Amino acid sequence: MISETAKKQxxxxxxxxxxxxxxxxxxxxxxxxxYENNGHLTEALMTEVAEILEISPLQVYEVxxxxxxxxxxxxxxxxxxxxxxxxxxxxxxxxxxxYLEEKLGIGCGETTPDRLFTLTEVECLASCxxxxxxxxxxxxxxxxxxxxxxKILEELRQKAK
Amino acid sequence: xxxxxFKNMSSPGYTPKISSYLEAGGYQALEKTLKEIQPDQxxxxxxxxxxxxxxxxxxxxxxxxxxxPKTPNLIKYLCCNADEGEPGTFKDRQLMEKDPHQLIEGMIxxxxxxxxxxxxxxxxxELVHATRVLEKxxxxxKAKGFLGKNILNSGFDIEIYVHRGAGAYICxxxxxxxxxxxxxxxxxxxxxxxxxxxxxxxxxxxxxxxETLSNIPHIxxxxxxxxxxxxxxxxxxxxxxxxxxxxxxxGNYEVPLGETFRHLIFxxxxxxxxxxxxxxxxxxxxxxMVFTEEHLDVKLxxxxxxxxxxxxxxxxxxxxxxxxxxxxxxxxxxxxxxHESCGKCTPCREGxxxxxxxxxxxxxxxxxxxxxGLLADLCGNIAGxxxxxxxxxxxxxxxxxxxxxxxxxxxxxREKKCPIHRSExxxxxxxxx
Numbered sequence: 001m002i003s004e005t006a007k008k009q010x011x012x013x014x015x016x017x018x019x020x021x022x023x024x025x026x027x028x029x030x031x032x033x034x035y036e037n038n039g040h041l042t043e044a045l046m047t048e049v050a051e052i053l054e055i056s057p058l059q060v061y062e063v064x065x066x067x068x069x070x071x072x073x074x075x076x077x078x079x080x081x082x083x084x085x086x087x088x089x090x091x092x093x094x095x096x097x098x099y100l101e102e103k104l105g106i107g108c109g110e111t112t113p114d115r116l117f118t119l120t121e122v123e124c125l126a127s128c129x130x131x132x133x134x135x136x137x138x139x140x141x142x143x144x145x146x147x148x149x150x151k152i153l154e155e156l157r158q159k160a161k
Numbered sequence: 162x163x164x165x166x167f168k169n170m171s172s173p174g175y176t177p178k179i180s181s182y183l184e185a186g187g188y189q190a191l192e193k194t195l196k197e198i199q200p201d202q203x204x205x206x207x208x209x210x211x212x213x214x215x216x217x218x219x220x221x222x223x224x225x226x227x228x229x230p231k232t233p234n235l236i237k238y239l240c241c242n243a244d245e246g247e248p249g250t251f252k253d254r255q256l257m258e259k260d261p262h263q264l265i266e267g268m269i270x271x272x273x274x275x276x277x278x279x280x281x282x283x284x285x286x287e288l289v290h291a292t293r294v295l296e297k298x299x300x301x302x303k304a305k306g307f308l309g310k311n312i313l314n315s316g317f318d319i320e321i322y323v324h325r326g327a328g329a330y331i332c333x334x335x336x337x338x339x340x341x342x343x344x345x346x347x348x349x350x351x352x353x354x355x356x357x358x359x360x361x362x363x364x365x366x367x368x369x370x371x372e373t374l375s376n377i378p379h380i381x382x383x384x385x386x387x388x389x390x391x392x393x394x395x396x397x398x399x400x401x402x403x404x405x406x407x408x409x410x411x412g413n414y415e416v417p418l419g420e421t422f423r424h425l426i427f428x429x430x431x432x433x434x435x436x437x438x439x440x441x442x443x444x445x446x447x448x449x450m451v452f453t454e455e456h457l458d459v460k461l462x463x464x465x466x467x468x469x470x471x472x473x474x475x476x477x478x479x480x481x482x483x484x485x486x487x488x489x490x491x492x493x494x495x496x497x498x499x500h501e502s503c504g505k506c507t508p509c510r511e512g513x514x515x516x517x518x519x520x521x522x523x524x525x526x527x528x529x530x531x532x533x534g535l536l537a538d539l540c541g542n543i544a545g546x547x548x549x550x551x552x553x554x555x556x557x558x559x560x561x562x563x564x565x566x567x568x569x570x571x572x573x574x575r576e577k578k579c580p581i582h583r584s585e586x587x588x589x590x591x592x593x594x
Contacts, residue, residue, distance in 0.1 A: 016324075023344035023345075025344065027286070027325060027344065031327070053344075055344075062345075062346055063344065066503075067286075067326070067347075068329065084493075084496075085248045086248055086443075086479060087249050087406055089490075089493050090405075090406045090407060090485065091406075122328075123501065124247075124248040124497070126250060126254045128250070128411070128477070128479070129251055129403060129405050129412045129413065131405065131411070135287060138289040139290075140290070
């Protein structure tokens, strides 16, 4: 269920588009709903979004399945997305991924058993001058090395306690 | 040389707040526009400046604006393309995060020029921080009367909204951006009709890149002639180049068009990382054909790069050193293109994964000599056979590397292995322990 707080936010978002173009708010609204649901969307939520925007559920599903930022499966509390595209790869992104896999004990696309971390490889995040880098939830972590990664993971573990 | 776009943010103590921008003379160009300049004069001024789109295609901005019908009372839109996704490009992010009001002022003036009262900034969904900076800046501008109804008592109404995308490279293509903004899958539209006639919600629409729009207040302040006096030939003004890869000082650099790659990489970028030898340069983002050491003295202008067989594209310059395997680098980019193809046109949808598979088997020592012919044949059946320019983009890494580094492909096939041992290679660069 979408909360009343989120519904208020959705109302403000819808008001940014012409009255007969509610569908335009779909991408931003899905961000709001996904954020509130700990980083993923369910079929029930997508249907609810369809009702709010007065479009068919199919029009929501087809958008959710097209854009990579919408998750249809639960993700960990911290979703680690490592940029794998060339500028980062030239600066050791492959090694960064292996290091994270080793540290977390999971492969790409997987979530740790304590549901704290999900690890994903993603394409270019527009941070090529500060490679290698990763995004965790909303934040960018740049110019990474092993020490920095250790520290970041430790801080997040502490924060989650 | 005097900086234009990076001038404010380079001065000590400068913040994204409106107070900083006003102190630096911000929004005076808008006041001048509303008081003294008619929309038509504004379009002429931008035409005279020679400003060309900074997103990749390099289309003259003033000309693009002049295509918008002059019909009064017709709803028109401006969309700022902030879907910066071309691998190697990270300049628009810096412009938005560090000097958001420069962009907003540019957008208000541009709306006035084309007669739009609503503008959207379509920003990459991942750029949450930049989105917050822009939202804050918009509310500040509104509080000061630069946005909203009857701005500065001019009778002109204007609203700007930020719209977050959700991680699809193709939405940087202007008609895919419009589809996405309408709440649909980001699939490019067939052109014509062009957005100037049939854009957002079928209304006349201009789509301009962040850097393009950020130049507008400066052109208004100093005049079209002034801007045209910077740069070279038809490539006027300065440009932001995003320098990445194996260089000592990667980052964004603002330089007048017409400098050389050598100047950018060796003078500004501090030269090669670990003083290795330079092997390859991608001159304008992943969609641009690769250059080699021979091209270091090619000038950074649209025409010179095109004449040398590639494109200046989005201004992303990625540098690779002598120890980089070009087949591996190509494979990396083909993964990108196969992942990002929107799926609308068969040659691109089917072709990109096919190209990826062939390069994959070559890189992993399982390729055959015939594969090189097959790659060329496939590329010829993709480029030019799709609705948008993605087809040309996805074949560029292959065509470029086969042209200049065919011997590396042949080595992989003949010796059944990659000459560069990955784990050893990775021990020497980047991601230090």
